[in-house]
Amino acid sequence: MAQSYQSYQDTGAGEAQDAIHQLKQRAGEAAETVAQEGQKALKAAGETAEDAFAATKRFVQDQPYVAIGAVVVAACALGALWKLSSARRDSSDLLSRISDYVEPGYRAVRRRI
Secondary structure, rough: OOOOOOHHHHHHHHHHHHHHHHHHHHHHHHHHHHHHHHHHHHHHHHHHHHHHHHHHHHHHHHHHHHHHHHHHHHHHHHHHHHHHHHHOOOOOHHHHHHHHHHHHHHHHHHHOO
């Protein structure tokens, strides 16, 4: 009826090893599935990039002036965004200049109150 401690340990260790083996198998299967899905996604992305390149090439050949205009507009938009971002970086300088300008008037108003 009663099991010895050693036999209980042996069955527990065997079950733990089986569980670990099953977990390793599942992890390997999951890694294989992820790798296969990654390859499919990479292939689909490559095909999409090739299609986009072909469509862009055809558009530039059919309508070169419109394509040049689109590039000019995109370049101007990017330049404007770049200038806005650089202006935000210098905002601390702008704030200090504004506070230097406003501070004397603010002090004068506080004295009057």
